[in-house]
């Protein structure tokens with residue numbers, strides 16, 4: 001970044017909680033129905049309807065709070081935040097007041113060495129996480145003449161997580177958001193779908209001169225529905241602030257939206273002050289009390305945290321960070337991988353299949369691991385056959401895996417039926433290598449004269465002679481031995 005300036009960023013993330021029902025009524029919390037199917041007097045805000053707090057949403061908030069080592073507040077309260085919008089039938093949103101259920105936690109993320117001056121983790125404080133309800137959705141017709149309101153989402157539980165202004169670059173903001181995303185998905189409290197808005201991020205950003213203690217004027221950037229947009233929008237916004245400050249102009253405190261097609265942020269509105277919402281305590285809901293037993297129960301139920309799991313896999317299986325992070329993408333995917341790794345006895349082999357053929361199949365079909373047709377035990381057997389070199393990888397990928405996908409049996413019987421077992425008898429391979437060397441005196445002489453690159457050609461000839469059934473690794477070994485002789 002332009003020397004002399006430092007960016008300051010704080011994230012506000014809205015996490016849609018995967019509860020069975022909505023926040024204050026028994027309507028289903030799901031997006032799979034025609035517009036306005038999941039509504040009732042409570043979420044429509046009809047007169048006289050009374051909200052009842054969803055205990056599952058409270059447990060999910062506790063889970064998140066404990067995972068970021070926050071203080072769980074014994075008593076927090078609900079407030080009404082009042083504004084008018086067509087998708088808000090009550091005319092107010094129920095949210096939490098000055099005290100939130102979760103306060104003062106933190107996330108440790110990799111710092112951006114370019115702005116921190118050194119490698120290493122940095123601690124990003126989580127100021128608070130509070131429970132609130134979502135609004136409905138407005139759909140605007142393309143002709144610009146009419147709009148439709150769908151209230152299936154009205155009253156769906158949200159956990160708003162407010163981060164302290166501890167981030168110092170767009171890269172750090174994106175890394176922090178990724179870490180938080182892995183966390184809420186790994187905890188099983190959110191499906192993490194950013195495009196559909198289950199995980200929404202607003203970023204507040206300001207710029208100040210290096211060494212200055214006071215923060216600069218901040219701008220809130222909305223509409224950041226991918227990690228890439230977070231990076232691009234913040235980099236753009238930081239640069240815009242620096243230009244203004246260099247010109248001696250002031251940054252306006254406002255809300256801006258990221259326009260992905262133009263690649264820039266655009267002003268949307270000046271920021272409301274909290275006072276404009278006329279917040280007041282929600283008279284229809286008692287304060288939310290959490291007793292120590294509830295906190296303890298949530299602590300006991302806490303699953304292994306994604307960052308820990310990633311580290312454990314790296315230690316146990318020697319996986320790279322990116323690989324382990326991708327494998328930890330969802331609790332179901334992680335569990336599947338773990339089952340394959342354990343049963344096949346090869347974490348590395350299991351990882352390669354999960355990140356390769358399995359992911360490709362899921363992507364092509366647009367489905368999740370939950371509906372993957374091959375059971376982890378069966379997948380493990382395939383991995384084991386390849387790892388023990390009974391089956392070549394090519395044959396496994398092209399001739400066995402597709403048959404298993406189509407429900408055509410287990411790996412061992414497919415290998416037997418199709419006669420795919422590899423030849424890994426050293427003497428058989430030695431004999432074939434000897435034949436190939438005799439038949440190719442030219443290349444052999446060139447290799448011995450130092451042209452190592454021709455070795456692949458000879459390997460290919462041997463494999464071809466073996467009709468693709470030779471253990472390629474062994475062929476390489478035997479060929480090198482033979483070439484090294486006399």
Ligand code: ADP
Nearest residue numbers: 008009010011012163164165204205206215218
């Ligand atoms: P609001 O009431 O407008 O939501 P908050 O005090 O809750 O304001 O802060 C919202 C977010 O803005 C937080 O994530 C916080 O970290 C961030 N933030 C506050 N001040 C600054 C600043 N000067 N620069 C960048 N981010 C900031």
Ligand code: ZN
Nearest residue numbers: 025027040043
């Ligand atoms: Zn309802």
Ligand code: MG
Nearest residue numbers: 012160161162
């Ligand atoms: Mg806020």
